[in-house]
Amino acid sequence: MAVFFLRRFLQTVVVLLLVSLVVFLGLYAIGNPAEILLPDDATAAERDAAIRSLGLDKPIWVQYGVFLANALTGDLGTSFVYNTPSITLILQRFPATLELALSALFIAIAIGAPLGLYAGLRPGTRLDRAIVTGSILGFSLPNFWQGLMLILIFSIGLGWLPSSGRGETGTIFGIETSFATWDGIRHLILPATNLALFKLALVIRLTRAQVRETMPLDFVKFARAKGVSERRILGVHVSKTIAAPIVTVLGMELGSVIAFAVITESIFAWPGMGKLIIDSINRLDRPVVAAYLLVITFMFIMINLVVDLLYTVLDPRVRLGGRT
């Protein structure tokens, strides 16, 4: 276990170094930041001074060393647009994204689990096939297009819900959240639903498979023989058994939901990390883009590490037999 962990740790370090190098070369070394920072009428002397103060006169590997050393102390540069440290900007936006992602997972389970349960209990029926085909359709619908349709139907057509922004937020237990106000919840519904649709097909298929696997098991037969009502068997015994794997898989999907939130946030103008990165790319705000790329890579490596560790704990064969 210790060897496994150490190896994964080294791998993580190497990957982060490589990504930082790519980000550095791609965003900093190509093109001269001094040209962007300086006004057009700057004199040659001013330009030289700026280049020297930014350290751009040094060899490239020295510049990379400085970039890396700063990054390690949490300094990933200052945003050209907001004039605040880019890491602060990203962390400020993170709660909004997390709120959106968690709400989306909740909605996906709330809608998907009953559908999957129904389909799993009656495999082969017309409704089951409709649900399964529907999940292929859900798979095919590009996420951004679903978002547009939600806006078209519920904001423009019916006028029920707002189409952009986060609305009013309040504080619950010292955390700023949209759940605190009715306005905040109204603003959250459409983007969260949009993001939920993206995982809905997965929840339906997963629940369906789990139900089909669980129903023929002995404990279900035993409960039936004992005279437990069918409703109680489903609601208590089966639900408890299938809940754990579904929640585990969805927890592992949290990372990809956060990644896909980029699209949802752009459509609904949700002030999270995803909208920040798209705005920053379009405004050529390089420090924020670089910081985002490093933060998100780090986050995903951590998520994948936790997932791998979970698998190792749950299934020792991974540890013994595999190359991992």
Next chain:
Amino acid sequence: MTALETSRVATPSRWRPVLREFSESPGAVIALAICVLLLFAAVFGPWLAPQNPYDLAEISFFDSRLPPLSTSPDGHFYLLGTDNQGRDMFSAMLYGLRTSLFVGVASGVLAIAIGVSLGLIAAYAGGAFDAFLMRFVDFMLGFPSILVALMMLAILGQGTEKVILALVVVQWAYFARAVRATALSERSKEYIEAARSLGLGHARIVFGHLAPNCMPPVIVIGTMQIASAISAEATLSFLGLGLPITEPSLGLLISNGFNVMLAGLYWISVFPGLLLLVLIFAINIVGDRLREVLNPRNAR
């Protein structure tokens, strides 16, 4: 030489039952017909379109923002309406479809070429190369594809060839993994041993004999991946990171329409979106059917 000839003779008889089984599902046949129709429309788009939407001489600003089925004062009929600049939406969609399909197919074909080659070599060679490549594949697949593409385009900037490159980087790992798995079980079969005994070179064994027998999963994944590449390109273009404005794909058309959708001009965004949806859905249905038909567990 003998082995090669047999494999050539065997090919038609191998594919005929596949086709027959495929056509047993009416839904899949309809989906395939739609795919062929859309492919035809994309290839011959410039000749089918009533106007060239990017030739300023052909569009009239006075005809802008016309709803579907309207006729302009000077006698032009607009089946699906016009956009902000007075472009015929139907023509713009044909051109957009062309761009979307081109990007999807080009990136798919390149990703297949790279992924399949690496996967085959890894399975055939084994050892350190195999271990390293598969570790790398696992790593790549650990990141959501849209995120990797987004990161690459954030660094590279806009452009058709950059979008294709980003999509290839995202997709090749799926093919490498699938082909390696199939090739590992194929490698120990007799025909490979026979080819070895004949003294054929490694390259010829891998690409001439091993590769054709590893194609079924590649065809299935390839179909699905082209659909997801088209979807990804549309998403990236919608976010303003994909194709340049000079080559509008369906995603960019939808994005342009989104800006005026709140003003009630729904058709500029809705029709390209529906076309995109039909395209992706049809390809996925075909892919799903191919998976059922080509699955080795369903004994033929």
